[in-house]
Amino acid sequence: MFRTEICEILGIEYPIILGGMIWVGKSELVGAVSEAGGLGLLGAGGMSPQQIAEELENVRQQTGKPFGVNVPLMRPDSEEMIKVSIQAGASVITTSSGSPKRFTKMIQDHGCRVMHVVANVSFARKCAVAGVDVIAAEGYEAGGHNGADEITTMALIPQVVDVVDVPVVAAGGIAGGRGFVAALALGAKGVQMGTRFLATEESAAHANVKAAVVQMQDDGTCVTGRTTIGPTRAIKNRLTAKIIAAEKEGASREELFEMIGEGRSAKACVEGDCEDGSVYCGQIGGNIRTIKSAREVIEEVIAEARAVVESFPSLAQA
Numbered sequence: 001m002f003r004t005e006i007c008e009i010l011g012i013e014y015p016i017i018l019g020g021m022i023w024v025g026k027s028e029l030v031g032a033v034s035e036a037g038g039l040g041l042l043g044a045g046g047m048s049p050q051q052i053a054e055e056l057e058n059v060r061q062q063t064g065k066p067f068g069v070n071v072p073l074m075r076p077d078s079e080e081m082i083k084v085s086i087q088a089g090a091s092v093i094t095t096s097s098g099s100p101k102r103f104t105k106m107i108q109d110h111g112c113r114v115m116h117v118v119a120n121v122s123f124a125r126k127c128a129v130a131g132v133d134v135i136a137a138e139g140y141e142a143g144g145h146n147g148a149d150e151i152t153t154m155a156l157i158p159q160v161v162d163v164v165d166v167p168v169v170a171a172g173g174i175a176g177g178r179g180f181v182a183a184l185a186l187g188a189k190g191v192q193m194g195t196r197f198l199a200t201e202e203s204a205a206h207a208n209v210k211a212a213v214v215q216m217q218d219d220g221t222c223v224t225g226r227t228t229i230g231p232t233r234a235i236k237n238r239l240t241a242k243i244i245a246a247e248k249e250g251a252s253r254e255e256l257f258e259m260i261g262e263g264r265s266a267k268a269c270v271e272g273d274c275e276d277g278s279v280y281c282g283q284i285g286g287n288i289r290t291i292k293s294a295r296e297v298i299e300e301v302i303a304e305a306r307a308v309v310e311s312f313p314s315l316a317q318a
């Protein structure tokens with residue numbers, strides 16, 4: 001049940017992907033997700049090529065199953081990051097924040113799969129033309145950097161699957177079996193989850209961040225950065241209040257950059273400062289109440305999805 005073409009393409013048991021998460025998706029989480037039958041992706045955004053190689057060596061100690069690396073293409077050394085990842089055993093490279101065309105052929109020539117993350121239909125079309133193996137379509141409810149067009153997962157997925165032949169994975173707002181089934185119903189062949197895996201035992205996020213996720217409500221996140229680093233969804237706190245106030249008062253780009261600053265997400269995720277750091281998190285955090293192991297998360301998604309699907313015949317008769 002739930003074996004889709006994504007499982008064949010990526011060599012995994014369940015079509016569940018750990019979204020690449022800077023500071024969060026390190027070897028322990030990557031290995032745990034892959035070992036449990038999903039696809040673990042190293043969140044390499046804050047890592048040097050040397051660190052990537054070390055982390056992947058640790059992943060290989062934990063699992064013999066496939067794993068991948070998320071490489072944000074805005075990094076000037078993204079080509080080196082990709083080469084090191086492939087050398088260190090990654091079989092999937094997911095690229096984001098840049099042109100899907102840039103490295104697709106090079107990655108595939110090394111026998112690896114390419115997944116590119118998009119937030120609108122026109123980028124999905126570009127991915128299809130570029131020949132990527134999988135498209136991750138991410139809605140506006142997702143944690144971290146969002147698309148500028150503010151399209152939600154519910155609206156984005158059917159529009160993307162209708163225009164591309166490439167299998168699509170849905171991301172944004174999915175943390176359990178109900179969201180998983182909804183994504184498949186919309187035409188996706190699998191899901192990518194970030195926020196749910198942020199609040200797991202193996203996540204490298206600071207304990208304060210995990211606590212903030214399990215305590216937040218449905219309206220606990222907001223988006224800032226539209227005029228500077230791009231829309232970014234994070235838990236509301238002193239920092240986001242300060243940025244929103246400055247944005248309303250018409251602060252200049254430079255002033256806002258100064259406020260958002262470098263390393264705000266590390267301040268939260270690594271140092272645990274959930275007031276003056278940026279706590280990347282999706283809206284679905286309001287539905288997450290306990291910190292679990294990555295394996296429990298995956299098993300519960302599948303069990304809940306099965307129960308949902310099994311309830312459909314009775315719904316059809318009602």
Ligand SMILES: Cc1cc2nc3c(=O)[nH]c(=O)nc-3n(C[C@H](O)[C@H](O)[C@H](O)COP(=O)(O)O)c2cc1C
Nearest residue numbers: 019020021022096142143144172173194195280282
């Ligand atoms: C803490 C955090 C960090 C993230 N970092 C990255 C990143 O480095 N690169 C990336 O492409 N996406 C990043 N994302 C997005 C995730 O990979 C994923 O697509 C998203 O979280 C899915 O939506 P959800 O949060 O509703 O599950 C991040 C998300 C979170 C919550």
